Amino acid sequence: GEYQLRLEPPFIPGMEVAGMVRSAPEDSGFGPGQRVTAMAMLGGWAEQVAVPTANVTPTPEGLDDAESVALMGNYQTMYFALARRGALRPGETVLVLGSAGGIGVASIQIAKALGAKVIAMVHRPNAVEFVKSLGVDVVLPLTDGWLQAVKDATDGRGADLVVDPVGGEAFDDAVRALAIEGRLLVIGFAAGQGIPTVKVNRLLLRNVAVIGVGYGEYVNRVPGSQSVFASGVGELVKAGLRPPAPVRFGLANGADALQSLADGGVLGKVVLEPQ
Template sequence: MSYTDVPDVTPAPDQVVIDVRAAGVCYPDLLLTKGAYQLKLEPPFIPGMEVAGVVAAAPEGSGWSVGDRVSASSGIAGYAEQVAVPAASVSASPPELDDAEAVSLLVNYNTMYFAYARRAALQPGETVLVLGSAGGVGTAAIQIAKAMGARVIAAVNRESAVDFVSSLGPDAVIPLTEGWAQAVRDATEGRGVDVVVDPVGGAPFDDAVRTMATDGRLLVIGFAAGGIPTIKVNRLLLRNVGILGVGYGEYIRRHPETVDMVATGLAALVAGGMKPPAPVRFPLAEASAALQLLDDGGVFGKLVLEP
């Protein structure tokens, strides 16, 4: 990856041009740069799926004006000083948050709000188990579940992350050591959890199924551990539990109206006091180092690039 000059942005007729003040760094960006993502791009290309900043230009009738503070899922090209995105992908940045905090909401918080509200139909008073709780998805999963009135158990793989995860306000923090699944069941007085959030995959998946209560739902968010688990479906039948896929990007391609539902729901939670933890900030020129830190597992919460 190199930091270099590129031609000025030339927007399509339906695109809004944004002066980028913060670009989010997410796990799909890392996979994309490795050629390991579902979308394959031939270099050279500019990665970056999340941006926040101010409108520099907007088409008539778009509803946006120069100077508006906005956030957008850009797909690619967000690691830049300026980006052009479809007007339908743009939303107002919450006034309670700065640009780096606002961009933190995009991929991870949008995905988890969609996962809870649309896929799992999470109800107040239910119990949620979050795997990978120190990462960007895990952070969002804890905070949104708490804001929606759920009880949260956070499973922690990295001992160094315990203090950070505890600061997010879960009701219990359980290390992913031998016997952790039984510890989860003990924390629920043997009942089990109603929802499992799994952005990790790999070995913890089987144990996570064992923690589920009757009518439990396991949300498959991703496979950060690298391994894609399998399951014998008779286990689902006997336990009366379900496994639900969460592919937010694909869902909104088919149902674009969902973007407004998610943005409105998140804005209400932010207005009610939910705020992402302080992001880890890097200069845009050091995007390569930021991605390496993410790859090395050295990030708690969200990475953000600032031009």
């Protein structure tokens, strides 16, 4: 894919972490032995991680560390994307590209929890049953003619929101798939086909919007904001939302985990666990 932040190696990757507090400032509200989940931004693939207390939240009851890590990154990102940036309303239709990946899975589950109809696009045949198990309303193959299939599934209206973590060749049709006053949420560029562009006159003529979603940048610039979105996800968890079981690798097998992602062998979220 394409990334906005390029680091010179060597560095330790890994953004989301979960585990037990070893030490914390006295006025932080956290103490040794407490189970927490945190946004590290970098350096998470390690046995010990230091993070700002503002980026730490208690791990929800009933979730293990791997499940909580999935909620910290993907689910908070998509709660921020759908509820705040996209201003999703109950009854609207959400179209999700890259639906079998970590962001796609979170998009589906949060959109459904917020009362939306969800159409999921799938480009891996082996992912169809997995995506159906998430409770989507419509599953469509991301093949030639997919735009017309979306139009047919929405009685010609198009989608109120499009979640696009993929970019690449699908982007132009993703814009065309928007209903009047629709919003396309730009989450990333996993296709690795460069950064797509849009002719802004198309946005004007059709009364649609393309909206950037940079959750990490937002929480870095707005102190205390992460707790707001963590609380929103927490309420959905209390109401019954559970991420599907993540794919687990040992911390020493991080290279294998990355290769599995690159090969398309991961459905949902992959996590590394110290051994």
